[in-house]
Amino acid sequence: MKKKMLVFFGAPGVGKGTQAKIISTKLQLPHISTGDILREAISKKTDLGLLAKGIMDKGELISDEIMAGLVESVLKNDKCKKGFILDGFPRTLNQAKILQPIIESISHEKLVLISLDADDDIIVNRLAQRRMCSTCGSIVNLNFLTDQTRCPTCGSKNSFIKRKDDEVDVIKNRLNIFHKTTEPVLNYYKNHAIIYNIDATLTVEEITEKILEAIT
Numbered sequence: 001m002k003k004k005m006l007v008f009f010g011a012p013g014v015g016k017g018t019q020a021k022i023i024s025t026k027l028q029l030p031h032i033s034t035g036d037i038l039r040e041a042i043s044k045k046t047d048l049g050l051l052a053k054g055i056m057d058k059g060e061l062i063s064d065e066i067m068a069g070l071v072e073s074v075l076k077n078d079k080c081k082k083g084f085i086l087d088g089f090p091r092t093l094n095q096a097k098i099l100q101p102i103i104e105s106i107s108h109e110k111l112v113l114i115s116l117d118a119d120d121d122i123i124v125n126r127l128a129q130r131r132m133c134s135t136c137g138s139i140v141n142l143n144f145l146t147d148q149t150r151c152p153t154c155g156s157k158n159s160f161i162k163r164k165d166d167e168v169d170v171i172k173n174r175l176n177i178f179h180k181t182t183e184p185v186l187n188y189y190k191n192h193a194i195i196y197n198i199d200a201t202l203t204v205e206e207i208t209e210k211i212l213e214a215i216t
């Protein structure tokens, strides 16, 4: 069977994490979210976490060298043998260029890049309403919950937390950085990956279906 090497690409809040979690479960592929790795480091107060906290709270990017080192060690791990889903990496041209020889050293296949797209105003609204369940890690949108105090996945009560970088000023900074620094990475992948563009304003279920149609 072909190794599935997927990159979920798109602006903050476009739905990368939501879809990556679903596809990871359906296809039994590890979900590598650089944002989640950093947030875990922050909560464990590791050296990486202490360095990352102030930068992430402002919505700025962690250095390419740190992020690339982190991703390389995960990709070379046995659990990525069948493939993987990268979420949140690469997000600079330099990260893409560091990643390329790593991919070539582990497979002859090209990366498959799922590019999710939605307008900035939709994204600002989604992120302002996003919460994460501190018990099971599910991502929700308060707009779609009938009971805003209970996690629909694990049933925990009052377990929702809001990310520090989901304050409106920080969201706007993250979007600016995305347009300036991350969006141009798509151009690089025109020659280095198979790209599927998906409208991220559809429903979660419709987007999942489109992703599965594209990659299976």
Ligand code: G5P
Binding pocket: 010, 011, 012, 013, 014, 015, 016, 017, 018, 019, 034, 035, 036, 038, 055, 056, 059, 060, 061, 062, 063, 067, 087, 088, 089, 090, 091, 095, 126, 127, 129, 130, 131, 139, 140, 141, 142, 165, 174, 200, 201, 202, 203, 204, 205, 207
């Ligand atoms: P992260 O953690 O990678 P971002 O900014 O790339 O953060 P984020 O915010 O995690 O991305 P997402 O994963 O794309 O967004 O979106 P999501 O959480 O799934 O969904 C957002 C909201 O929309 C939720 O409320 C969800 O319920 C709703 N939603 C999802 N899908 C749909 C849909 O289909 N329809 C509707 N209506 N709603 C939907 O990175 C965080 C920070 O870490 C550092 C940086 O500081 C970064 O800012 N970092 C890096 N720094 C340098 N290099 C890297 N490679 C780095 N990676 C992380």
Ligand code: MG
Binding pocket: 016, 017, 018, 033, 035
């Ligand atoms: Mg995410």
